[in-house]
Amino acid sequence: MPSCLLGMKQTIILNQINRMSSVLTLNGITKFYGRIQALNDVSFEVPEGSVFGILGPNGSGKTTLLSIILDVLKANKGNFLWFGHPGSPEQRMKIGSLLETPNFYHYLSAVNNLRITNSISGRGSDGDIADVLKKVRLYERRNSRFSTFSLGMKQRLAIAAALLGNPKVLVLDEPTNGLDPVGIAEIRQLIMELKESGHTIIMASHLLDEVEKVCTHAAILRTGVLLTTGHVEEILVDDDVIELSAANINALADLLTQLNKNVSVDTKSNTVHITFPKGTANLGEINSFCFNKGIILNHLILKKKRLEARFFELTSK
Amino acid sequence: MINLLKTEWLKIKNYPAFWGIMAITALSYPGINFLSYSGYQNLVHKEGQGGKIAKYVLGNPFTFPEVWHTVAYCCSFFVFIPAVIIIMLITNEYSYKTNRQNIIDGWSRRQFMTSKLIDVFIVTLIISMLCLIASIVIGFLTQKESNAGMWSLSYYMGLFALQTFSQLSLAFLVGFLVRKAFIALGIFIFYFIILENAASGILRYYNYDFRRFLPLAISNRLIPGLAFFGKFDPATYNKSFADINPHIFYTIIFTTMIWLICFRINSKRDL
Numbered sequence: 001m002p003s004c005l006l007g008m009k010q011t012i013i014l015n016q017i018n019r020m021s022s023v024l025t026l027n028g029i030t031k032f033y034g035r036i037q038a039l040n041d042v043s044f045e046v047p048e049g050s051v052f053g054i055l056g057p058n059g060s061g062k063t064t065l066l067s068i069i070l071d072v073l074k075a076n077k078g079n080f081l082w083f084g085h086p087g088s089p090e091q092r093m094k095i096g097s098l099l100e101t102p103n104f105y106h107y108l109s110a111v112n113n114l115r116i117t118n119s120i121s122g123r124g125s126d127g128d129i130a131d132v133l134k135k136v137r138l139y140e141r142r143n144s145r146f147s148t149f150s151l152g153m154k155q156r157l158a159i160a161a162a163l164l165g166n167p168k169v170l171v172l173d174e175p176t177n178g179l180d181p182v183g184i185a186e187i188r189q190l191i192m193e194l195k196e197s198g199h200t201i202i203m204a205s206h207l208l209d210e211v212e213k214v215c216t217h218a219a220i221l222r223t224g225v226l227l228t229t230g231h232v233e234e235i236l237v238d239d240d241v242i243e244l245s246a247a248n249i250n251a252l253a254d255l256l257t258q259l260n261k262n263v264s265v266d267t268k269s270n271t272v273h274i275t276f277p278k279g280t281a282n283l284g285e286i287n288s289f290c291f292n293k294g295i296i297l298n299h300l301i302l303k304k305k306r307l308e309a310r311f312f313e314l315t316s317k
Numbered sequence: 318m319i320n321l322l323k324t325e326w327l328k329i330k331n332y333p334a335f336w337g338i339m340a341i342t343a344l345s346y347p348g349i350n351f352l353s354y355s356g357y358q359n360l361v362h363k364e365g366q367g368g369k370i371a372k373y374v375l376g377n378p379f380t381f382p383e384v385w386h387t388v389a390y391c392c393s394f395f396v397f398i399p400a401v402i403i404i405m406l407i408t409n410e411y412s413y414k415t416n417r418q419n420i421i422d423g424w425s426r427r428q429f430m431t432s433k434l435i436d437v438f439i440v441t442l443i444i445s446m447l448c449l450i451a452s453i454v455i456g457f458l459t460q461k462e463s464n465a466g467m468w469s470l471s472y473y474m475g476l477f478a479l480q481t482f483s484q485l486s487l488a489f490l491v492g493f494l495v496r497k498a499f500i501a502l503g504i505f506i507f508y509f510i511i512l513e514n515a516a517s518g519i520l521r522y523y524n525y526d527f528r529r530f531l532p533l534a535i536s537n538r539l540i541p542g543l544a545f546f547g548k549f550d551p552a553t554y555n556k557s558f559a560d561i562n563p564h565i566f567y568t569i570i571f572t573t574m575i576w577l578i579c580f581r582i583n584s585k586r587d588l
Contacts, residue, residue, distance in 0.1 A: 070421045073587045093423030103418035105409070107332055119324040120422040161422075 023048050023169055023200045024069065028078035031064055037224055038064045041078070044219050044229040046202055051195050053211035053232070054204040056221035057315055062204035063100050065221070066173050070097055093121045096162035097171040102154040106147040110138055110157050113146055114164060123165025132160040135190070151178035159187065170194065172203045176210060188214055208311055222315045235310060240281035245271045245299035246290070255293050259286070271299065321432040325439075329406070338402045342444065345398055347451040350388050354379050354455050375545045381456045381467035383544060388452040389477035390540050392444075396481055397509045399440050400488035401502060406436050407489055408498035417588045426588075430580045433493075437485050445478040476539040479565065483536040483572040484509075490575050493582075509533065529560070535571050538564040 024046040031039040039061045046052045054062050067073040069080050071087055082091040104113040114129045124132070133139040136156040141149070149157065155178045162170055175191075176184045191201055191214045205211050211218060212232070219229035228235055246252040249265055253272045256263045262275040274286075281302060290297055329335045357379060360371040378387040410416040419429050452474070456467065488505050495501040513533050520528035529538055541557035 067417075067587075071426075072417045072420060074585070089420075089423050089425040089428070092421060097421045099417065099421055101414065103414040105328060105332075105413055105415060107334070108328075109331075112327065112331055116324060116327050117418075117422055119320065119327055120419055120424055122423070 021048050022046060022081075023050075023083060024202065025081040025084070026065075026069070026078070027080065029065065029068060029075050029080065030077035031061070031068060031073065031224075032076050039068075039075075039224040042221070042224070042226045043078075044226060046200065047217065048200055049195075049198055050217045051191060051201045051203065051215045053215035053218040054202065054221065055206070055208065055211055055218055055311060056204075057206060059223070060221040060315075061224040062206075062221060063173055064224075066097075066099055066171055066202070066204055070095075070099060070171065072099065093123065094167055095169045095171055096123070096164065096167040098158045098162045098175060099171070099173050102158035104146045104154070104157065104161075107145060109143045109145055110149075110160075111142045113157065114161055117161045117164055121165070123167060125165075128165055132163045135163065136160045137186075152180060152183055155179055156183065159190075168199055170199060170201045170203075172201065174205055174207075175203060176205075176207065184210070220311065220314055227314045239278055240276040241303045242274050242276070242281055242283065242286065243271050243299065243301050243303050244274065244286070244290075244297055246295050246297050248295075252290070252295055252297075255290060255295055256286075259289065273303075318431075318435075321428060321435055325432050325435055329436075334405060335402060338398070338405075339443070342395075342398045342402075343447060345395055346392055346444065346447040347454070349395060350391050350451045350455060353387075353391055354458070374548060377459070378543050378545070379455050380459045381464065382470035384456040384459070385452050385470040385473040386540070387543055388448055388455065389473040390543055392448045392451070392477060393480055393537065393540050396444075396484045397488075397506055399444050399481070400485055400505055400509070402440055403437055403485050403488045404492035404501045404505060405498055407433055407492040408496060408501055411496040412498065420588060426584050427580065430576075430583050433489065433579075434576060437482065437489055441478055441482040441485055444481050445474060448477055449474050473540060476561070476565070479568055480536040480539045483568045483575075484533060486572050486575045487532055490579060493579050529564075530567070532571070535564060536568045539568060 022045040026043050026045070029039050029042045030037070042061070042065060054065060056062050064073060068075045069082075069087065070092060071089075080087060082088075082095075085091070105116070108116070110133060111129060114124075114132070115126075118124050118129065130139065130142070133142050136159050138153060138156055138160060141153065146154065146157065155175075159172075159175060162172065172191075176187050179187060188210065191203070194201060195214070195216070203211070203215065215232050217230065218232050218235055220227045220235070244252060244256070249267075249270055249272055253263050253265050256272060256274050260274050260276060264273045265271075266273060283300060283302060287297060287300055357375065361368050361375065363371065377383060410419075416429060419432075420426060424432075452471075460467075491505045491508075492498075492501040495504060513531050517528045517531060517534060520531075528534060538557065538560045541561065542554065546554050
């Protein structure tokens with residue numbers, strides 16, 4: 001076989017492997033509401049088995065993006081692929097979704113609402129309906145009308161609907177909205193369990209703490225523009241910041257300037273911060289350097305920027 | 318299709334408002350006919366000349382086969398009652414945002430609209446059955462034994478079903494476009510009872526024939542006035558019979574257009 005054909009074959013195989021490992025691929029999604037641009041050329045991939053957080057302040061386009069991939073809204077430009085294929089009703093049947101608010105028939109009970117979910121999606125059975133209601137602690141109220149539920153109960157019913165039939169992919173828009181602290185912890189635990197069992201979860205949230213705790217990957221949006229995407233660790237870590245302390249922090253700061261000019265003193269916490277390019281800081285080296293120069297450190301840690309700090313840094317530019 | 322039917326059944330089987338309005342419809346459709354029948358009986362059985370004149374003018378509208386025509390004609394004035402159900406069934410989907418949820422859960426937009434088309438079809442079927450039962454019961458009350466020609470005008474049941482389907486489709490279109498239950502109900506009932514009649518009156522005054530193409534008039538022409546109207550204005554009455562066949566065609570075209578518009582809009586617009 002000629003070498004150019006071999007090369008093409010390899011490219012095709014590589015593309016196929018790449019596509020297989022991505023649950024969702026977005027290509028240049030653009031959406032306008034009249035003159036207002038809600039999404040501007042957004043592209044990213046959601047790897048299989050990841051918990052993928054879509055982050056952004058209010059109005060950044062998170063819900064619009066999820067609505068497009070669930071065919072509730074039409075994109076003006078761009079396309080998306082589920083499992084390497086254009087979106088279709090058959091694919092949506094296999095995806096458990098909670099979009100924006102819990103959408104149920106107010107006059108029907110929890111069980112009857114889930115029967116409709118089951119009838120449309122084909123996911124689950126009567127036994128599964130009981131199981132998911134137990135999982136979200138609504139089994140005792142299974143025969144109550146949806147209109148009698150509190151906001152938290154409505155949200156839990158929506159999560160139950162998304163979990164029905166144990167779909168391998170879940171799309172959750174602000175899943176902890178309206179839940180009390182116990183409910184939030186339970187949902188977080190549930191997401192961790194789903195992740196452990198190999199589920200892919202795409203989750204929009206503005207609760208950074210929540211994303212930081214459960215997500216493996218994230219995309220950050222601001223006014224419809226994708227600012228960054230990737231592994232949470234990659235997004236979190238910008239520069240390496242080392243926090244040190246010693247009996248005399250001014251002497252410590254003077255000494256450290258010999259190593260690196262990016263040194264600052266925080267008099268409130270009585271610490272010195274020294275910044276290195278990402279991945280270049282060596283704690284052992286710094287410790288021996290200070291010790292050899294006669295300064296004994298009583299505090300030395302590599303600080304990762306918290307997602308919150310990184311988020312504000314990115315979205316306030 | 319079975320799945321759509323099953324899902325729609327799940328939506329309505331525990332919907333109290335649906336059954337409440339169906340009960341009102343089930344009472345009002347036969348009720349209005351029995352009331353008319355009773356009024357007719359009182360009139361023709363009056364002592365003296367009055368009863369005889371009434372009998373001569375009105376004829377026997379409640380005996381077979383004319384009863385099919387009479388009951389269909391009386392029922393056709395009350396389509397706005399089941400229209401309430403149709404408007405509620407579609408506007409509920411928007412109020413509860415379940416139109417979005419149905420799509421998210423795996424229906425295509427076309428399946429969602431087809432499920433609503435099924436709703437309109439089922440309500441039409443129920444209303445037509447009520448009309449059919451009322452015709453048979455009243456027919457046998459006035460005539461104890463069957464005769465060879467008793468079914469000859471039963472095609473009015475088919476015409477009534479077509480008229481009901483067309484007018485309920487129009488109600489659906491209003492609910493589908495307006496999305497808010499009370500506004501949609503207000504618009505439809507105002508149009509049904511007042512606006513089209515007023516428009517038709519004005520057009521008649523200026524002698525514009527296209528008044529017969531107004532949205533409700535297209536299908537109203539499927540069921541002409543009762544036989545005794547012909548005694549007052551035979552030419553107009555005979556023309557109204559001649560209008561039936563072309564208006565079957567116009568009604569089918571008009572109703573098809575309504576559903577094509579609904580399917581088209583639903584496939585394009587954001588939910």
